[in-house]
Amino acid sequence: MTTAATSVDSESSAFDVESVRRQFPALSREVYGKPLVYLDSAASAQKPEVVIEAELSCYREYYANVHRGVHRFAQLSTDAYEAARQKVSTFIGAGCPREVVFVRGTTEGINLVASTFGRQRVGAGDEVLITAMEHHSNIVPWQLLCEQQGAKLVVAPMSQSGELIWDEFEKRLTKKTKLLSFVHVSNALGTINPAAEMTAAAQEQGIPVVIDGAQAAPHMPIDIASIGCDFYTLSGHKMFGPSGIGALYGKLEHLNTMPPYQGGGEMIRTVTFEKSEWAEPPAKFEAGTPNIAGAIGMGAAVDFLKSLDMAQVAAYEAELLEYGTQTLEAIPGLTLIGTAQNKAGVLSFLIDGVHAHDIGTILDREGIAVRAGHHCAQPVMDFYGVAATARASLALYNTKDDIDRLAAGIGKIREVFG
Amino acid sequence: MSELTDLYQEVILDHNKAPRNFGVLENADRTADGHNPLCGDMLRVSLVLEGDVVQDIRFEGSGCAISKASASIMTEAVKGKRVAEVEALFEGFHELMTGDPSVKGEAGAELGKLAVFEGVREFPVRVKCATLAWHTLEAALREDGKVASTE
Structure with missing residues (x-):
């Protein structure tokens, strides 16, 4: 840098x-007769031609449901959808594409982790740690989890300039802390948190780490391998891709042992009326027909960013x-x-x-x-x-x-x- | 700029700067809070009702120029009015900003100073700013203890 x-x-x-x-x-x-000055990309970014074209050509040329049909279009759509997963995986430095789950966006990514991994790990009297600069999407899912589990949401304070106060943060990493979740780049303040250092401090004490990366991905290189976090989540629309699509990175060891998020088609291996068996990740977490063209568009957004x-x-x-x-x-x-x-x-x-x-x-x-x-x-x-x-x-x-x-x-x- | 000055008329800027009937109303017998979740604005309207006449009214809180001026002008407009008249005013006021401009007239004539909000029509996302105080007043008159919301 x-x-x-x-x-x-x-x-x-x-x-x-x-x-x-x-x-x-x-x-x-x-x-209003004046050239547009668009200064609202933190809410949602504009889209490059390649992203628009990727969605259009999917619908115009080869659209079908993924992972289901034996026909030509089903194969083409599945290939494009999985290629998008591969692109996202490489872009963020994930271990392999199986560690990338397509979700609706960062909000759903965090909710997924809270309601699966969170419920497994956080019990009565435990604590979940966040920071004072979180977006509602990294507060409310944890509040819901803490209410359900009888746990406590703890907040690491920030300074007047909007920076994490390191000593206060470290003090709040205790034996009770079962999860740390923090924003990589604050949407309201722009603060870039020291993601790798925070992750290391938590993991030293065996605390798994979730990172809200929605605002980071459009601005800087992301390398999960070097950050070392357990989960990292992205929104397509913030990184010049379509809305309604995002990605959740999760360590394979976690994804393997986490319960499903939603039940339905695609996420199962076998179903009987007595019991169902789950598919392997990431399919286990992608119940129902996904946002196929959206995922392909997000893959195109990654191509665009990589070209830069x-x-x-x-x-x-x-x-x-x-x-x-x-x-x-x-x-x-x-x-x-x-x-x-x-x-x-x-x-x-x-x-x-x-x-x-x-x-x-x-x-x-x-x-x-x-x-x-x-x-x-x-x-x-x-x-x-x-x-x-x-x-x-x-x-x-x-x-x-x-x-x-x-x-x-x-x-x-x-x-x-x- | 013409539309901007239609929105931010002198009267509105004046009430924004120096809101009338602003502050806590001692001995209020009706109070309600209003909230615009889009911008986080909070407003409290307190009033003294004698029979069905709004004998006194004040508001407090923070908000944009439109919501503050609207609350200020509202308190002036409804003081001394019967509840039914207040309701008719709100209806006319709402109509002024959201109704079909070609059919305005009768209601508009009775609105008096409230008519300065006609410019809000051109800024649909701001209608909620102008109506927050009125929704809050309605809640105070209903006295059901619920927070009035623009959403």
Whole structure:
């Protein structure tokens, strides 16, 4: 990362953002007669032509159900679906494709782990540890589990800048802790957590680790082999793939011994009215007809990202984030929320006397899409004592011009509100 | 910018900056909380009802310019009104923002200052901001102890 960052410290970086932008048809659209500035990729990213085309060609050319038919299209669809699993597996550094379960997204991935592995491991009086910067999707499934099991949800605190307080975190890894689940990159603050170090600290004490990687995958290289976590989950739509598809990585030893998540077709070996036997993972966790075209689209999104070199993407975005931070910090009355040293893609901010929703509406009329609200992270908002922030989130297709347009849009807010 | 100034009219910006009837109402006999789960805004409306007349009313909480101004202007509009009149006002107010603009007129004429919210029509996602206070008032009048929600 360091070498990549120093090699692109000028405008003439190896990363060609204009050629990337041309691959995203939505980015050339106009909104209210103004060229779109899309700064809401942390909510959901735009899609490159290759992803759109992959879904279209699946439906147009060879669509059928997977793993079932003996006919030609069934074979082609199954091949494409399994090829997508292979692509995701390689992209995140999983041991083998069997460790990759297709799910609807990160939310379902975490719910799957909580309701199978979680129920096996967490009992009365035990603790599940999360951090103060989690998205609701990495809070609520554990709350449900703890309620069911009579366990306790423990929260590792963060500092005012939005960084994990290491000593406090370590103190909360105890004999009672049966599971650690944390966000790799915070959606509300942009904080990048030290995933490998946190994982090692937990595993030293025999505590299995779940990582919510939804916001990490679009910004940086992910290597599960080096992080060493037990579970890692992704959302297709955050990494330029389709919505309604995601992936859960799980260590094979866990997937083998975990009970099924949902019952139905595809996840069984044999069924009688007395008893059923489960298929091997990942099929054991993929009951029912999956999001076939979505998975194929996610595979295409991985191809797209691999064509770019994620280290270069991370370096380009770091430069953009730095520019955005400097630009926004220079605006009087604007406060940035989330100022971690190690940060990706998020500029969450407040403007004195103007509510986030009003910021969102005024920017929208300038053609600028930002998120306004609690970002599904209400505890994070509570920590900063605010109900909502405006959030400009960056992706690999954003430019310094987008930041300048944002700053000009914020000027309009002052015009309206005085 | 024309649509933006339709939304953020002077009256609205003024009530946002200096909300009327803002704060705790001592001796309130009806209170309800309102919540917009989309943005996390919370609002509390308290009132004193004498017979079926809203004798006094105040609100507190945080929100965007639209929700705060709407709450402020609402308290002015309903003070001294009978419950049935309050309900008719809410209906007219809601109609102003969501109804067919070609059939407005009769209801609009009685809305008085509330008519400044007509611009919200062009911003459908913001209608909930404008109606949160009214839903909360309704809940207070129903007095069923439920938190009013825009969802």
